[in-house]
Amino acid sequence: MESNLPNNRRIVIIGIILLIAVIYITKLFTLQVVDNKYKTSASSNVLRYVTQYPVRGLIYDRNNKLMVYNEAAYDLMVIQKQLDAFDTADFCKILDIDKDFLIESLKDAKIYSRYKPSVLIKQISAKTYAILQEQMYKFPGFFTQTRTLRKYPDSIAAHVLGYVGEVNEKNIEKEKYYKSGDYIGASGIEKSYEKYLRGEKGVNVFMVDVHNRIKGSYDEGRIDREAVPGKNISLTIDAELQKYGEKLMGKKKGSIVAIEPSTGEILCMITAPTYNPGLLSGRPRAKNFRKLQIDTLKPLFNRALQAQYPPGSTFKPMTALIGLQTGVVKPTTKYGCQYGYHVGNFSLGCHGHPSPLNLIESIQHSCNAYYCHVYRNILDYSSDAGIVANYTKWRELVMSFGYGKLLEIDFPFELKGLVPPASYFEKLYGNGWNSLMNVSMAIGQGELLVTPLQMANFSATIANRGYYYTPHLVKDIQGDDEIAPKYTVKRYTKVDSQYFEPVVQGMYDVVQGGPGSTARNARVDSLDICGKTGTAENPHGENHSIFIAFAPKDNPKIAISVYVENAGYGTTYAAPIASFMIEKYLTGKVKRKWYENYIMNANLLNVEKKD
C-alpha cells in the first residue's frame, strides 16, 4: 500500500490525543483545585457510611395470622484504627464478657480490617444496650448498630419458614449487595423469597474527623438513601392445621403434606421430628444448630421434601390408572388371588380377602396379586414394541404425575425421588429381563422412591381427575398483585380423565366400604373421604405406615399424604392421622377425642427393630 500517507491523518490522531489530555487535565483541575466539595480542612477527614438496615418482611399464614415478626437487637461495632486506651474491666463488666474473649474478638476484627467497622459482639440485649449507650463516650472506636431478630409467636413450621443466618463468603461473592455481617435467608421461605423479604439497605454518609466525631452530613445528605423495608408475605399454609399436625406427629418420625387440589396451594407441610424455629434466631443460633445437627433423630432433615420413601400400596391407584390408559384392563376385569401371586418358583404374598376381585374392589381390598397381573400386562402386552418400550411408556406415564422429577415448588432443596429408567434394569438383569423380575414396582416397592410432597401431589391429581397445579407455599406478596403464572397452569397427566372415576370409586370404598375395606377407621360422617393405605416394607426395621387421601369425593377441598416411619400397617397410624387432619381442616374440630388422644400419645420415635 502507499508508503506515504497524507500528513493530515497523523495530525488528526495527535489532535485527538492532545484534546483528550486537555479535557482530562481540565477536569482534574476542577476536581482537585477548584471544587471544594471533595476537600475538607483537616488533612485526614474521612467519610463514614452508616448502613441503614431495612426491616425484614413479615410472614403471615393463609388466614392472615402472623407467623414471623421482628424484634430489635443491637450489634456492637468497632473500628480498629480509632481505638484508644480504655478501661477493659469496666467494659467487660457492662457487656458481661471475659477479657480473653474481648482480646480474641479484637484480634479477629483487626484481621478483617483496620479501617472498616466490624461486628465485635452480635445482638446485645436491650438492657445492656441502654447501659452501654450512656457510657459510650468512654470507649472511642466503638459504636452500636441496630438490627432486627426474627421471632415466632407459635413456634411452628420451622422447616417451612427456614431461618436467617449471616452471609458467608459465597453469598458475598455471588451478589455484591451483601457485605460481611449482613443477614440472609439460609433455608425455607426465608431463602426462596429472600429478594422480597430483605428490602433494600439504605445509607447515611457522615463526615467524621480523626477523633471519630461526626462533623455532619456529607454533601448535605444528597447521596443519603433511605432503607426500603422488606415486603410482607402471606403463605398458603394454614397455621392452625400445621400446628395440629405437628402435635399429632410430636412423638413420631415422618411427614404430613396437604394440598388444596383446586389451586396447588400447600395447606401444611409437616416434618417430624421438628424443632422450635426460635432456636435458630439470634445469638444462640450457632450453638443450637450444632446441637440439632448431631441429634440422631435428625430434626433438621426436611422429610416432606427430602425423604425419599417407597410409596408402598399407595402406588396401586397409579398402576390401575396406567392399566386403564394402556387398555390392558377394564374396570370390570377380574383376577383371582390365592393369598398372593404365584408363578413357578416366584411368589408374592397377599392377605386374606374375597376372590376374584374387579378393579374397584382390588383397590378397596388392596390386592397385591391383582396389580402384579396388571403391571405384567402393561409391560408385556400394552404394545408389540417389546418390554423396553412398554416399560419406558409406563415410566413416562408415572412421571407425568410428578413422580421421579422435581415439582419445582417455590422452595429450596427439593429432591426428585426415583423412577428408574429401563436402562437401569438392563444393567441389573441383562438384556433378557422380563416383567416378573421387577414386578414389585406394581405395588410401590422395589426401586421406586417418592417424597411426601409428591405423594400429596399424586393424591391431589386423583382428586382433580387428571391434572395438578405446581404445589407452592406463597399465596401473596405485598405489593405484587399476581401469583407467578407457573402456579396457575393446569398440568395434565398422560392419563385421560375418564379413567379416574373407577379409581376414585375404589379409593372411596377403601374408607366408606363394607367389612374388609382397608381403612374404615378413617371414616368421618358426611365428609366423603377417599383414601388409599400403604405399608412400605422396611428392610431396616418396622414397616412404614402410609396413607394418601382427599375429601370430599366431589369437589375436593384437601388432598393429603401421611407417612409415619416404623409404625406398621398404613391403616394403624397414617390413616387415622390423615382423617383427623381432614376433619380438622373441613370442620374445625375433631370429634373422636379418645382415638385422637390415643394416636397423639403413641410414641414411635425409638421403634427401630422388629419385635
Next chain:
Amino acid sequence: MRRKINLYKNIDWLTITIYLVLVLMGWFNIYAAVYNEEYNSIFDLSQKYGKQMIWIIAAIVIIVVIMLIESRFYAFFANPLYFIMLGLLITVLLFGTEVNGARSWFAIGSFRFQPGEFAKFATALALARLLSSHNFKIHEFKNILIIGALIFVPAGFILLQNDTGSALVYASFIIVLFREGLSAAFVLLGVYAALLFILALTIPLIYILILIFLVSAVVAFIYFHDRRDVIKGVFGFLLIIGLIFLANLLFFDFSIIIVLLAAAVVFSVILIIRAVVFKYRFLFAIVGITFGALSFTYFTDYFFENVLEEHQKSRINHLLGIESDPLGAGYNVNQSKIAIGSGGLSGKGFLQGTQTKYDFVPEQSTDFIFCTVGEEWGFVGTTLVIVLFVVLLLRLIFLAERQRSSFSRIYGYAVVSILFFHIIVNIGMTIGLAPVIGIPLPFFSYGGSSLWAFTALLFVFLRLDASRLELLR
C-alpha cells in the same frame, strides 16, 4: 541488502526513560496504596509491592530477551503467534480459573496468568503483518472482512470470558486503520454508531427516530447533485407521514413510532423504485444508512437488555446519569473522585493518603491506582502522569512515522492505539469521564500479566525501530 546495526546506539532512549519513570512511579504508588504498617519494607515479598518488584525485574529480563531476538522474527512469526494466542484463548475459556467473575486466568499453583493481556500484542503483530502485505488494498470488501475477523475473533473470545473491558480495547484499532487510509466515512460511521448507542439508552425512541431521519436528510443534502430534489424528497416524506398519521387516526390505533416507521418503509420503497428506474445508486446508500441506523438502535436496546450483565448495565447507566446509586455502581466512582479531589493542588504527601488506604477506594492497586496518585501527589502529580503518557504517545507516533517498513509503522500505531485506549479509559473512569470497565493503567497498575504484556508490546516496537535501517522494504 542488510546492514548490521548497533542496537545500543539506535534504540530510542527517550522512550525507555519514560517507560522506566512510569514503572517506578507505579511501584511507589502501589506501595502507598496498599501500605501495611506491619510489613513496611517496599521489598517485602509477602505484600503486593514486594511482588510488583519481582514482576518489574522479570519485565527487564523480558526486555533483554526481546532485544536479543532478530527484528525479522516478529514479522515472520506474527501469524503463528496469532493462532497460538487464539488457541490459548479457547483453552482458557474451557479450563481457565474464574477471578472476579471473569474466566480469563490460567492458574498453576499460586502463579496466575492472563492470556487475554497477550492477545492484544499478538493481534497487533498480526494486523501489522496483514496490512503491510504486498498489494493490500484496505477498501476491498474482502479485505475489510478479513480485518474485521482478525480483530473481532480474539475480542469475541475475551467477551465470552466475561471480560468486557479487555474486549473493548480492540475497538481502538480503528486508529491504526484510520492512519492506514481507511475512509473517514467509516470513522464517522463509527462515531454515529457510538452516538446512537448512547442515545438509545438515554432518550426516548421517538427522538432517535427523528434524529436518524434528519441525519439521512443531511447526508443526502451534502452528497446529492440536485439539492432541489432533496427538498422535494423531504416534503414528500412529510406528506407520507401526514397521510399515514391520518389513516391511523381514522382506522387504527398504532403508536406514533409505528406510524413513523411505516412512513419510512413506504418512502424507502418509492426511493428504491426510483433508484432502479433512474439507475441512481446513491439512493440505495441513503436507504441503507437509514435502516442500518434503525436496526442498530434496536440492536443496542436488545444488547443492553439481554447481553450485558446487571453490573455492567448499572455502570453504564450511572455514567450516563440515568441512575444515581452511591452505594452500588456509583460507589466506586464517587469514592474515587473523593480520593482524587481530596488531594488538592499538591497532594497529601507520600503515604499520607487516607481515602485510598482506608479501603474506601476499591481495587486501589490495580484499576484505581490513579486515585493514589491524585490523593498523595495532587493536581501536580496527576498532570505529570498525563503529560508523561502524552509525551510517550507522541514520541511513539514520531517513531512510527520514521519507519521505512510499513510493518513496523503499522505495529507502532497499534501500540499507540492500545496504550491510548487503556490510558483514557482507566484515568477517565477514576474521574467519572468513562464507564468503570476495569482495565489496567499501562505500566502503573499492579499485576505481572499486564506489566509484561505492555512491556512486550512496547519493546518489540523499540526493537523494530532500532533496526529500522536494516530493512529497506
